[in-house]
Amino acid sequence: MAFERVFRKFLPRGLFARSLLIILLPVLLLEAVVLQVFYGSHLSIVSRRFAFSIAGEIAFTLDQLDHSPDPAQQWRIMHDVQQQFQLAMAFDPGARLQHGKTVNIFGPMDDDLSSALAQHLGKPFTADWISNPDFVIVSVQQQNGVVHVDIPRKRLWAGSLLMFAFWVFGTSVLLVVVASLFLRIQVRGIRRLARAAESFGMGRDRGPIRPEGAREVRRAAVAFNRMQERIKRFLSQRTDMLAGVSHDLRTPLTRLRLTLAMLPKTPELQPDIVDMTTDVEEMERMISGYLAFARGEGEEKTEITNLSALLEEVVGGARRAGARITLHGRQDLVLLLRPDAIRRALANLVDNARRHAPHVAVGVAYLSANMVEVTVDDDGPGIAPDRLEAVFRPFESGEASGGHGLGLTIARDIVRAHGGEIVLSRSPLGGLRAGVRLPV
Incomplete structure (x- = not known):
């Protein structure tokens, strides 16, 4: 019961909002499943494979550099790596690695690359993802200096994650917009029916309403028009009947007033005539009140x-x-x-x-x-x-x-x-x- 009360508290009140929620919730659930499948399975697997491949290439190159102390030979190794693997390398002799603040990016690529480098290198390193929009700069500490490696970002990207997210959410927004327009047309007939019923209940007769919307809504509008016509017919018949009753009741009262007016005004009868006249006038007021209450002023237009x-x-x-x-x-x-x-x-x-x-x-x-x-x-x-x-x-x-x-x-x-x-x-x-x- 407590959950039901909380659910009702946050549940939209209007039919349009509730209908839209029925469409929106499955769409959001579908997006979550698709995103989880793409991000948690496909993207993560491909990203880990790319990261481990690059980490292996860097580790192999550094191992070759460690076994080739000749600077000319080291330059040739780095030149071959750039030609074969698109990894641009530079050696900074005597430098010490400066550990900066770690900055994470959107997606699993940065974590996968760091994990792969840590597993393959076994040496201190840093990965800079923000200095250059086209490359990821990896710096590795060697015994006699620091090796800087420029990794093309396209080698780490399995695809544009932002483009995928935009595609998923963009199509969802388009779906919600189309559904909103469709639902608004359907709900419009119900709202018009509600306004007509409210106006009719307040005595503001605006005539029959035009059926529109779904079949059930049209049937409700037709039923309302029939009900409205029956009520009008009933009120008209009742008013006509009350007019006749009013005439029939006032006729004997008028005769009584004439009879009282024709009675001799003797001292013995005068008090009784006054009392009877007062009673007749009171009866006329009562009849007027009864008829006004029964009629309800219903014939007057707003x-x-x-x-x-x-x-x-x-x-x-x-x-x-x-x-x-x-x-x-x-x-x-x-x-x-x-x-x-x-x-x-x-x-x-x-x-x-x-x-x-x-x-x-x-x-x-x-x-x-x-x-x-x-x-x-x-x-x-x-x-x-x-x-x-x-x-x-x-x-x-x-x-x-x-x-x-x-x-x-x-x-x-x-x-x-x-x-x-x-x-x-x-x-x-x-x-x-x-x-x-x-x-x-």
């Missing part, structure tokens, strides 16, 4: 909306109704919204606050780069922490939920349809804070 100006309208209406309310925050927030629905949700929150508190404060600001928050604060009694979720339930009794239990329910339904959320908490003013969070 459009570019100045949220700051919309808040000013809501606050202005509350002030005309007698509320003490202030507005602060940004004045330039423009979002893609259903303006009437958001106006209704914010008005519900402001009305709830002003009914229970003498002062209300409304603010708007960026909560993050992709989220805007509208806060409605009051200095009223607030709501107990254990009831913060209960007041959102439909038909929940209690004044805090809007009189007949649908004020906050309708508001949250509207906000969630926009891809946002309403969060209730304790206000800095001492009462309740309702935070409306909307995506940018």
Whole structure:
């Protein structure tokens, strides 16, 4: 389980990255195997053979020089070696070998040559790989001086290791690039489907999406288009039914209002008429609330909306109704919204606050780069922490939920349809804070 958690922690989250990783890991493994076979087997074997051959030639030449004290004969031996083996030799009489810092090069050639010279010569020596780009300079200590041998690098190279590495990694990079382009085309259909689903869930109907990509992705896009059409048809049928229900319910209420208006206003009946009229008006408000909740403001189209100006309208209406309310925050927030629905949700929150508190404060600001928050604060009694979720339930009794239990329910339904959320908490003013969070 611990290994699985670590594996998930470092595993890429996106489908594109995971698919690319599925291709990249086998390629890297193949490169490692090929490099090991070439470097560990072929290159090492050939390099050791070259190094031992050259070391043997140098050892044989030095042995001939030791047995030929005549300088003219020594010169002739070194001249013949240069002609036959391409090994240029020079003798520095009376010199002592200076041991410098060992510098390793890329590949096994330097180690193989040093090992071969140590095995064949049995004398102190140095190998200079960096002074001359065309030769490796080997200096060997003799009894009466130092012999310098210039070895052509091409005699030690089995091939260009850098060229081999470039070929291996270059073809791998080309493969990854081609795979990335191909995978991006395949993933693009999935991303488009995800964006369409997210937009549709937020009430931003952009119409059917064009199927593209692999067969399974196309089938998912076609299924999404069918689902989207069925949901639209269901909402349209429900809206038509609710319109009929609204008409049927309002007709008897209208008759009741007319009957109450025609009753004689005698002192004995006046209190009952007032109470009954109040009950009828309350029933009409309840029916309007029920229908608005069931309809969910779903028929309204989204459009570019100045949220700051919309808040000013809501606050202005509350002030005309007698509320003490202030507005602060940004004045330039423009979002893609259903303006009437958001106006209704914010008005519900402001009305709830002003009914229970003498002062209300409304603010708007960026909560993050992709989220805007509208806060409605009051200095009223607030709501107990254990009831913060209960007041959102439909038909929940209690004044805090809007009189007949649908004020906050309708508001949250509207906000969630926009891809946002309403969060209730304790206000800095001492009462309740309702935070409306909307995506940018």
